[in-house]
Amino acid sequence: LPIPTLHHPSAMCPFLGCLPYCCLFLFSLGVQGAQEYPHVAPEQVHLSYPDEPGSMTVTWTTWAPARSEVQFGMQLSGPLPFRAQGTASPFVDGGILRRKLYIHRVTLRKLLPGAQYVYRCGSSQGWSRRFRFTALKNGVHWSPRLAVFGDLGADNPKALPRLRRDTQQGMYDAVLHVGDFAYNMDQDNARVGDRFMRLIEPVAASLPYMTCPGNHEQRYNFSNYKARFSMPGDNEGLWYSWDLGPAHIISFSTEVYFFLHYGHHLVERQFRWLESDLQQANKNRVDRPWIITMGHRPMYCSNADLDDCTRHESRVRKGLRGKLFGLEDLFHKYGVDLQLWAHEHSYERLWPIYNYEVFNGSTEAPYTNPRGPVHIITGSAGCEELLTPFVRQPRPWSAVRVKEYGYTRMHILNGTHMHIQQVSDDQDGKIVDDVWVVRPLLGRMLYH
Numbered sequence: 001l002p003i004p005t006l007h008h009p010s011a012m013c014p015f016l017g018c019l020p021y022c023c024l025f026l027f028s029l030g031v032q033g034a035q036e037y038p039h040v041a042p043e044q045v046h047l048s049y050p051d052e053p054g055s056m057t058v059t060w061t062t063w064a065p066a067r068s069e070v071q072f073g074m075q076l077s078g079p080l081p082f083r084a085q086g087t088a089s090p091f092v093d094g095g096i097l098r099r100k101l102y103i104h105r106v107t108l109r110k111l112l113p114g115a116q117y118v119y120r121c122g123s124s125q126g127w128s129r130r131f132r133f134t135a136l137k138n139g140v141h142w143s144p145r146l147a148v149f150g151d152l153g154a155d156n157p158k159a160l161p162r163l164r165r166d167t168q169q170g171m172y173d174a175v176l177h178v179g180d181f182a183y184n185m186d187q188d189n190a191r192v193g194d195r196f197m198r199l200i201e202p203v204a205a206s207l208p209y210m211t212c213p214g215n216h217e218q219r220y221n222f223s224n225y226k227a228r229f230s231m232p233g234d235n236e237g238l239w240y241s242w243d244l245g246p247a248h249i250i251s252f253s254t255e256v257y258f259f260l261h262y263g264h265h266l267v268e269r270q271f272r273w274l275e276s277d278l279q280q281a282n283k284n285r286v287d288r289p290w291i292i293t294m295g296h297r298p299m300y301c302s303n304a305d306l307d308d309c310t311r312h313e314s315r316v317r318k319g320l321r322g323k324l325f326g327l328e329d330l331f332h333k334y335g336v337d338l339q340l341w342a343h344e345h346s347y348e349r350l351w352p353i354y355n356y357e358v359f360n361g362s363t364e365a366p367y368t369n370p371r372g373p374v375h376i377i378t379g380s381a382g383c384e385e386l387l388t389p390f391v392r393q394p395r396p397w398s399a400v401r402v403k404e405y406g407y408t409r410m411h412i413l414n415g416t417h418m419h420i421q422q423v424s425d426d427q428d429g430k431i432v433d434d435v436w437v438v439r440p441l442l443g444r445m446l447y448h
Contacts, residue, residue, distance in 0.1 A: 040066040042104070042121050042128040044197035044228075046204035049174065050107055051232040051242035053138045056208065057107045059230045060121050060128065061197070062088075068104040072119035076132075080118065084108050091227040094220030095189035105230050111135035131205040136173060136244070140287050143414065144245040145171060147207075148376075149407035150178035150214065150296060150342020153383025154196040158405035158425050160203070160382070167203045171409075174244065175207050178342040179214025179254075179296030183383045185224035193224050212251040213238060214296035214343065218259050239270050241277050246415040247290040248281040250274065250336075254297040254343075257315040257325075258308075271325040278334035289415040289441065291336045298341035298377050299328055300350060302395045303388045307343065309377075312356075328355065331373060337439060338418070340408075342379035345388040347402040347422050349433060350375040358397050361438075366399075368438040376420065378408040400433045416440055 044061040058070050068088045071080035086106030093099045104121070111117065114137045121128045136144075147163060166172060185193030203209065210231065217225040226236040231251070233240035239252040252274060256266040281291050299317035301309035308314045319326030331339065332354050351358045352370035359372035367374065380387060382405050390401050404426040411419040422433035 039064040040123065040125040042126065043201075044194065045121060045128055045131060045201055046197065046229075047133055047206070047208045048210060048230045049136060049208040049232070049242060049244075050230075051240075052107075052109070054111045054113065054135065055107055055109050056111060056133065056135060057105060057230050058086075058119065058121050059228070060104050061194070061228075062102045062104065062122075062126075063100075065090075065102055066104075066125050067123035068106050068121075069123055070106045070108060070119050070121045071127075072108060072117050074115060074117060076118055080120065082108075089227070091223070093186065093190035094223055095186065097189040099189050099191075101190070101194075101227070103227055113138040133206050134170070134173070136208070140246045140415070142245050144173045144247065144412050146174050146176055146244075146410045146412075147172045147407055148176045148178065148294075148340055148410055149378050149381040151180040151345055151379040151383050151385075152177065152200075152381040153181075153183035153385075154192050154199060155183065155384040156382045156386070157199060158382030159380075159407045159423075160199065162423070162425055162429060163381075163407060164202045167206050172207055175203060175209045176249075176294055176340065176410075177209060177211045178294050178340055178378065179212050180216045180342060180379070180383070181211075181214070181225070182216075183385070184216045184219060185228065186219040190224055193228065197228060210242070210249075210251065211237060212294050212296060213253050213255055215255055215258065218255060218262075221262050222255070235273075238266075239273060241281070243288060245412055246288055247292050247412050248284070248288045250277060250281075250291070250293045252293065252295050254295045254316045257320065258297075267320060267325050271327075271330070274327070275330060275334075278330070278336070282334055289439065290338070290412060290418065291334070292338045292340065293331060293336050294340040295327075296341065297343045298375065299339070300353065300356075300375060300395075300397065301341075301344050301348060301377055302391050302398045302401065303344045303346060303348075304391045305344075305388060309341075309344070336373050338437065339373050339375045341375065341377045344377050344379050345383070345385060346377070346380050346390065347400075347404070347406060347408070347433065348377040348390075348398060349400040349420075349422075349435065350377075351397050351399050353397045356397065365438075367435055369440055370437070374437055376408060378422070380405050381407050382425070400435075402432050404432065406432070 068086040073080040182196030231237035298309040352372040354372040360366035361369040
């Protein structure tokens with residue numbers, strides 16, 4: 001905490017004789033502050049993909065102003081021959097202490113597709129340890145592998161140790177975190193956010209960690225979310241899209257439908273952007289046949305609570321007042337193949353569905369050439385709120401329900417085949433759901 005300049009003892013203490021004690025108190029605060037803030041040592045290092053082939057963005061935090069530089073190379077040891085500079089932005093948390101962080105962003109460019117790099121970030125005042133990542137491959141003719149989950153907290157992050165091991169073994173090309181971080185990033189004057197970002201560093205400093213906002217990010221108009229993550233586009237990470245192999249991935253905010261005091265106009269702005277992006281994605285469908293969306297609150301769920309997805313006229317599905325800017329019709333019109341959700345602290349896979357009607361491809365192979373989008377709800381990575389129960393009787397559109405901690409693996413093999421698995425952490429990594437979504441190119445044309 002900064003120590004104010006005091007011109008008279010009474011400004012510090014109503015009792016003139018207490019000056020030495022007040023000074024001692026302020027000195028102790030200063031010592032505590034010095035211990036808490038390591039000043040310019042980089043921490044909370046994480047990667048994201050800026051949707052530029054051959055690029056990767058490195059983001060980190062310091063507690064005092066410093067230069068923003070990344071040194072990188074392709075040798076595991078020895079000097080790091082390449083340099084990239086970036087920018088630092090102060091972020092003042094909205095809590096009572098108004099804690100100030102400096103968020104650094106540097107984008108590495110001209111990376112060789114599929115090559116492994118070693119890097120460290122910081123400045124001459126202090127460097128991070130070395131991390132490794134593999135540059136994403138370019139083009140459409142490769143098979144991305146992703147870890148997908150939401151609702152991961154700083155406390156009870158059940159899936160995180162296994163995700164770290166998977167990452168160390170090179171199992172993924174990217175992570176999709178479908179909203180709700182830390183519980184909550186703003187808590188305790190944003191110290192919970194700091195703790196969470198340190199926790200995920202072993203995963204997020206090695207893989208592009210792609211995000212969307214959830215309801216637990218809403219405090220101070222999503223300021224911690226906007227400041228701490230670096231997503232593509234110019235909407236502060238609230239909505240954006242990017243290409244990965246044969247897939248076009250769209251991230252958006254379901255929260256604009258609920259926190260309307262931050263601006264009703266955001267609902268329409270996002271909706272118009274989504275429609276434009278989907279139109280463009282359909283023009284490019286020969287190259288990138290898969291269209292995948294990720295948003296926090298689901299349109300459908302069969303959980304035993306009062307969340308939006310348990311209601312027939314869900315805001316996300318049907319829009320404001322049941323008719324304005326609903327997303328189900330929009331996503332169906334433009335042939336979204338897979339919709340990824342979280343919010344419910346469980347795993348649920350739906351049959352291909354539109355407007356509460358099941359549109360399976362066939363009785364024998366429901367996910368081969370489905371006539372509607374596939375919904376996956378994966379919010380059981382682990383947080384302080386524990387797991388969410390289901391209603392006793394499954395809904396007719398619900399295919400699989402798992403009330404266990406875990407996360408989802410997604411392998412986009414090519415333009416026609418996608419493999420989705422649910423990993424149970426409760427069962428020591430056992431695969432508790434396993435499904436192939438197959439869309440022959442002719443079938444995709446018929447559906448759209």
